[in-house]
Amino acid sequence: MSQVSSPYLAHHFEDLEQQQESASLGMWLFLVTEVMFFGGLFAAYAVYRTIYPGPFHAGSHLLDVRLGGLNTAVLITSSLTMALAVHAAQTGHRKALLRYLFLTIALGTVFFIVKGFEWHHKYVEHHIPGPSFHYEGPSDPHRVQLFFVLYFCMTGLHALHVLLGIGAMLWLVLLAYRGKFSTEWYTPVELVGLYWHFVDIVWIYLFPLLYLLGRH
């Protein structure tokens, strides 16, 4: 009957499992708002692409599929290392947790750097929307510019999420170094994991919609 309650268990929860599930539920609810946050941009993309299919194909052709594909591979791999970090936290392997967190941070940074190169290339080629925007081709430049407005808004908001994710993982590294996590309490690792996988999912949709559109 009597059981020693865990020092990690807050008094208003029945047990550790309920405590963990409550935290996950809160994170999932936050992710629903994130889905709608990105959803607005995806809806705008869907509308304009339907109205101006030609200029959107033309804009998509100006993106580098190899770099986009590379970043897709990098982000999927970072999702795996994040999942393995959560696994390491669950099984109480602190060194493995730190190793996988550092790997995930490194991959997230690689993603961001590749994205930076792509954006710089767009700057050099005058493909950033604004007075200096320049496009020579069969499509209406104003409508191609609209594609790039959405491209920069969507990849920009996504990259911001990548940066925030890297920041959150650095915080996890700090907590892990101080030995704050145990097999009974690793909630922050689980929640940052959920967030990072969400960021991966957004890119899973962005890659075909922006880079692969109209390649055939």
Place this chain on the structure above:
Amino acid sequence: MNHIMPGHIVPVRVYLAVFCALVVLTVLTVKVAYVDLGLLNTPLALGIASVKAMLVVLYFMHARYSPRLILLVVIVSAFTLILLFAFTLSDYLTRGQIVLPIQ
């Protein structure tokens, strides 16, 4: 009775299998993008992306092993997104198709 470990521990081989599936599907989505399937290109790309997203949600995000309440939230997120798209596109895609008798 007493739960020492909170949360379900997914075996590493499951994570690796999901990762391999994600890589294969990424290669597939690039390959099919270069084949002209007419109107089917976009639905196929979105379909592959959705299978990938589902794999990530179910395994990496542990939705498959989570309580029903969390599954409900996952479904709600998809549902609200579908509402957003359905109402937006039902407006934009049908503009000019209906001619009112008095204008």
